[in-house]
Amino acid sequence: MFDALKEKLSGIFSRLSSKGKLSEADVDTALREVRRSLLEADVDFRVAKDLVAKIRERAITLDVLQSISANDRIAAIVYEELIFLMGRNEPLIISPKPPTVILLAGLQGSGKTTTAVKLARYLKGSHNPLVVACDLRRPAAVEQLRVLAEGAKVAFFGPDGKKSDVLSVVKGAAKYSESHMNDVIILDTAGRLHIDDDLMSELKSIAEILPPHEKILVVDSMMGQEAVNVAKSFHALLTLTGLILTKLDGDSRGGSALAVRAVTGIPVKFVGTGEATDALEPFSPERIAGRIMGMGDIQGLVEKVKAAGLDSQAIKTPEKLAKQFTLETLLQQFEQIEKLGPLGKIAGMIPGLDKIKNFRADDVDESMLRRNKAIIQSMTREERRNPKIIKGSRRRRIAQGSGTSVQMVNQLLAQYEQMKKMFKAFSSGSGGGRKLKSLLGFGR
Ligand SMILES: Nc1nc2c(ncn2[C@@H]2O[C@H](COP(=O)(O)OP(=O)(O)OP(=O)(O)O)[C@@H](O)[C@H]2O)c(=O)[nH]1
Ligand SMILES: [Mg+2]
Structure with a gap:
């Protein structure tokens, strides 16, 4: 997802020369492109305009870390602003007094029925959810929900006869949930091509019988900019508590995710990433912004580490790394990385790694890792802790000891220096806080 925007932005940043100091003209040239990319990615024009103005202000007034290249600085500002724009991930509201009622509304074909079952499946581990078929307009809708629910092993409630009306279904569901101990009720409602009075009064009367907490x-993310208008209209009539953006798997124009939250103020709670009932993910602004920018999927890495059953502390954050980054640390990192499996993939997730010259994810292979490990292992403890002392004769000895060449030793040492510099840049001047704040030397 978001490939188009990502491609554009990285194109812009690579065109910007890496001169230390930015002129206003540089910034403006870059920002014109950023603005155009955002618009092409379907970001609402007002949102794009505000975003660009903010970036400009920060990029020209603050020129702190001269050692960081101009494009990195702008990239980091854009990253921060994208995250800010998308807001924090907000969890589902679960009522302290069960049952929690979740009403799903939306235009025709937006993905309500599928999402109802996805949500129930998502909650199944911690709750006993019930999905309720409230769409009696489309003949096959009830059956669709029943079949999906059955496939996902989720409790289902629907009309018992052909003549039922929506309100008696909702009343029936309330009773059913009591006797079956369902603590979450998810209501799948009918869709329309356009928002109309009929739809709204139906939703309102459902809400009177089972007042929804959510x-x-x-919203179908393929709708592009129109998603903002749809969200605004529904919000005006229903006072929404959240959004779920569907079909992000098939969408390269991902700007709707950026824009709806910014314009309406309603949090995006989940994103749908496929037709299967397990294709639902909590919305993560960092992750999406990171992917847009190609700046490393930090959260993805942490998850992967957890899944591999390793200590998440083992993979250090740039801040931790910067404090004491020696060749010993690097060796430990190599060892942890080795345990994680397919390297190219992992390397792409390590923050900043792709920014290092001559360090392309594709080049990371097991043999290089083994070679680098052997080089560090052939050093004395002192050398590992204080690589500055590794001069000509030591380099020759290490090359011999590790069965490599002086050139390879040089390469590793150069890489180490680059990483060290980068981690320093990542962390200087901040004691925690936002990950990239320090890359800029300032932040929110
Ligand atoms: N690729 C992809 N397809 C999705 C996603 N969510 C839903 N769909 C598909 O979109 C189509 C419409 O989904 P439904 O769940 O029936 O949408 P709906 O809003 O209930 O539609 P109506 O009841 O007709 O208003 C189906 O073919 C779904 O499989 C998603 O996240 N990704
Ligand atoms: Mg439906």
């Missing part, structure tokens, strides 16, 4: 608009 009123979630299910």
Whole structure:
């Protein structure tokens, strides 16, 4: 997802020369491109305009870390602003007094029925959810929900006869949930081509019988900019509590995710990433911004580490790394990375690694890792802790000891220096806080 925007932005940043100091003209040239890319990626024009103005202000007034290249600085500002724009991930509202009622509304085909079952499946580990078929307009809708629910092993409630009306279904569901101990009720409602009075009064009367704790608009992200208008209209009539953006798997124009939250103020709670009922992910602004920018999927890495059953502390954050980054640390990192499996993939997730000259994810292979490990292992403890002392004769000895060449030793040492510099840049001047704040030397 978001490939188009990512491609454009990285194109812009690579065109910007890496001169230390930015002129206003540089910034403006870059920002014109950023603005155009955002618009092409379907970001609402007002949002794009505000975003660009903010970036400009920060990029020209603050020129702190001269050692960081201009494009890195602008990239980091854009990253921060994208995250800010998308807001924090907000969890589902779960009522302290069960049952929690979740109403799903949205235009025709936006993904309500699928999402109802996805949500139930998502909650199944911690709750006993019930999905309720409230769409009696489309003949096959009830059956669709029933079949999906059955496939996902989720409790289902629907009309018992052909003549049922929506309100009696909702009343029936309330009773059913009591006797079956369902603590979450998810209501799948009918869709329309356009927002109309009929739809709204139906939603309102459902809400009177089972007052929803969550009123979630299910939005098809392929709608592009129109998503903002749809969200605004539903919000005006229903006072929404959240959004779920669907079909992000098939969408390269991902700007709707950036824009809806910014314009409406309603948090995006989940994103749908496929047709299967397990293709639902909590919305993560960092992850999406990181992917847009190609700046390393930090969270993805942490998850991968957890899944591999390793200590998440073992993979250090840039801040931790900067404090004491020696060749010993590097060796430990290599060892941890080795345990994680397919290297090219992992390397792409390590923050900043792709920014290092001559360090392309594709080049990371097991043999290089083994070679670098052997080089560090052939050093004395003192050398590992204080690589500055590794001069000509030591380099020859290490090359011999590790069965490599002086050139390879040089290469590793140069890489180490580059990483060290980068981690320093990542962390200087901040004691925690936002990950990239320090790359800029300032932040929110
Ligand atoms: N690729 C992809 N397809 C999705 C996603 N969510 C839903 N779909 C598909 O979109 C189509 C419409 O989904 P439904 O769940 O029936 O949408 P709906 O809003 O209930 O539609 P109506 O009841 O007709 O208003 C189906 O073919 C789904 O499989 C998603 O996240 N990714
Ligand atoms: Mg439906």
